[in-house]
Structure formats: C-alpha cells, structure tokens
Amino acid sequence: MTLLPEPARRLGAWCVLALLLIALAAVGIWLCVHLKTAVTPVLLALLGTALLGPLYRRLLQMKVQKSLAAGLTCAAVVLVVGGAGYIVVSALIETGDQIIASLRQAAKSLAEHLGAAGTSLDDLAANSKDLLSKFGGTAASGVISGVSVVGEMIAMAVLALLLVFFFLRDSERAVTAMHSLAPRGRGEAIETMARRAFEAIEGFMRGTTLIALIDAICITVGLLILQVPGAVGLGALVFVGAYIPYLGAFISGAVAVLVALADRGWVIALWALGVVLAVQVLEGHVLQPMIQSRTVQMHPAVVMIAITAGASVAGILGMLLAVPLTAAAFGIYSELREQYGHGREQYGHGKDATA
Numbered sequence: 001m002t003l004l005p006e007p008a009r010r011l012g013a014w015c016v017l018a019l020l021l022i023a024l025a026a027v028g029i030w031l032c033v034h035l036k037t038a039v040t041p042v043l044l045a046l047l048g049t050a051l052l053g054p055l056y057r058r059l060l061q062m063k064v065q066k067s068l069a070a071g072l073t074c075a076a077v078v079l080v081v082g083g084a085g086y087i088v089v090s091a092l093i094e095t096g097d098q099i100i101a102s103l104r105q106a107a108k109s110l111a112e113h114l115g116a117a118g119t120s121l122d123d124l125a126a127n128s129k130d131l132l133s134k135f136g137g138t139a140a141s142g143v144i145s146g147v148s149v150v151g152e153m154i155a156m157a158v159l160a161l162l163l164v165f166f167f168l169r170d171s172e173r174a175v176t177a178m179h180s181l182a183p184r185g186r187g188e189a190i191e192t193m194a195r196r197a198f199e200a201i202e203g204f205m206r207g208t209t210l211i212a213l214i215d216a217i218c219i220t221v222g223l224l225i226l227q228v229p230g231a232v233g234l235g236a237l238v239f240v241g242a243y244i245p246y247l248g249a250f251i252s253g254a255v256a257v258l259v260a261l262a263d264r265g266w267v268i269a270l271w272a273l274g275v276v277l278a279v280q281v282l283e284g285h286v287l288q289p290m291i292q293s294r295t296v297q298m299h300p301a302v303v304m305i306a307i308t309a310g311a312s313v314a315g316i317l318g319m320l321l322a323v324p325l326t327a328a329a330f331g332i333y334s335e336l337r338e339q340y341g342h343g344r345e346q347y348g349h350g351k352d353a354t355a
Helices: 006-034 036-061 066-114 116-126 128-140 149-169 171-181 187-225 231-241 247-291 300-354
Strands: none
Touching: 006 036, 006 300, 036 066, 036 149, 036 187, 036 300, 066 149, 066 247, 149 171, 171 187, 187 231, 187 247, 187 300, 231 247, 247 300
C-alpha cells in the first residue's frame, strides 16, 4: 500500500469503509427480518415515543412524577390513537363498498375507451377485496405462525405501548448506559448522533401527522362540497396514505378522482382532481416548508428508494417505517459530516498556524 499514491490509498480506504457499511446494513436487515416479531414493536415504540415526547416533557415541566407522566402519556395515546383509528376504520367500512362500486363503474367507463386495458382495470376493481385480503395475509403470514392477524396486531400494539412507557420514563438511564458502554472518549459523540437521529424521527412523525390531518380535512371538505360519495372514507384514506410520502398521496388522490368520475361525471372528476392538486401544492409549498423546515430534508428519489426497499423487506409495515428510519440515518450522517468537517477545519487552522 505504501507504493500506491495518496489518492489511490484514500479511494481504497473509502471503498473498504463502504463495503463494511453495506455488510453491516445487510446483517442488520437480515436480523430484523428474522426477528421481526420482536423488532416491529420496538420500531413502533420508537415512533410513538418520538411523537409523544413533547407531551411527556410538558408533564415533567409541570412537576409530574416520571412514572405518572409516562403513564398519562400512554393513556393519552390510547385515547387519541384509538379514537382516530376507530373513526378511520369505521369510515372506511361504512363507505368501502360504495367506493369499490364506484371504482368498478369507473373501470367500466374506462373499458369502453381503452379496450383490453380497461377490461383489466375492471377485473382489478371487481376483485379488489380479494386482492387486498390476499396481500394483507401474505404480508402478515410470517409474523407469528398459527395466530390470527387480529391477535398479532393486538399483541404488537400492547407490547409497543409498554415499550413506549419504558422509553419515556427511562430515557435518562438509557443515555447513562450508552455512555458506560461506549469506548472511552466517544460517549458524547455517540449521544449526539443518537439525539440527532431521534430528533429526525420526532420531526418526521409530528410533521407528517399534522400535514396528514390538514390534507385529509381539506380533501374531505372539497369532496363533500362536490357531493362525491364516500367523501369521509376517502379523507380517511388520504390521512393514512400521507404516512407513505408521494406514493400514498398519488394512490389516495387517484381513488378520489376515479370515484368522482364514476358517480358524478367528467366535470366533477376534473374538479376533484383540482382539489387534490391544490392540496398537494399547498402541502409542497406551504405546509412542508413551515412544519418540517427543521427536520432532515431528503430528495424524493431517496424517499422512493427507501419506500421500495421497505416494501420488499416487510410489506406495508416496511413502507410505513422506511422513511422515518431513513431520516434517522440521514440525521446520523449529518452529525458525522459536521464533526468531520469541524475536525478538518481545526486541522487546517493548526497547519496554517504552524506554518
């Protein structure tokens, strides 16, 4: 290696580092896939902790004891998430048949103009329930064999809720343990990187939840004004789809336009398309810069790659978890870049001073 020029040695070192990082990522993904029964509640608990952190800190500022504050925070999330989940599920159940019937009607209308391609759309809409049930069963079949999907979801939700309680209450203990396990002199740097990653997840969860709520309300109001059937269910679909950036908004918006096309005609469908596009413009140019301005910003291509990778690894759950985990990785990378750049700047000043 000493015979090689300096640029070649640097390139070789970076290649070795990249291979090591890829190997570590592959081993981590392999472990997550094979231990997803335990990993999934932990990841969900981290997202819940990031979303509920401000409420917990507010209770601590009010001189509430740590365990009581964590318990009240978990009780609040049960009420809020349970209520929101009930509203979303009930809205989708009540209007699901109507939405599917409208999609079938829209597919038949398109079949008259598109021929064989439209017939395929008609078949897809007619069998949408079967396709969704099969896809959901395939995505959840490997979680806990022999246990129903409802039981699995309840078990994971309860475990995630308990983990949220302990993550909130014992966060300071975790920091102390991290310092004790870190190599000498690296505790502060590791803590800083961990905090940066958690802040990225926290910002993503809070910002996405608020943006999803605003998008769902705006689109629901617009569809109600246009008298599109199933407007509440479509708004619930928009809220859920907002947690999958770009792809979720495209799918939910397309469903809303197709339903409007089937029941209200081309004119109302164009108005519905205008409502969806207006909300997306509002989100992209106003809501995201204002709400998520302090979080890690990722290129849309990176987001799409992360969503695709998450879907290939863990189905729908992977799509939901891919973006916040990628945001955490970008947070760690940003911190490393700042520390490395600061170190190089100090080194450069030292050489100038010596010279």
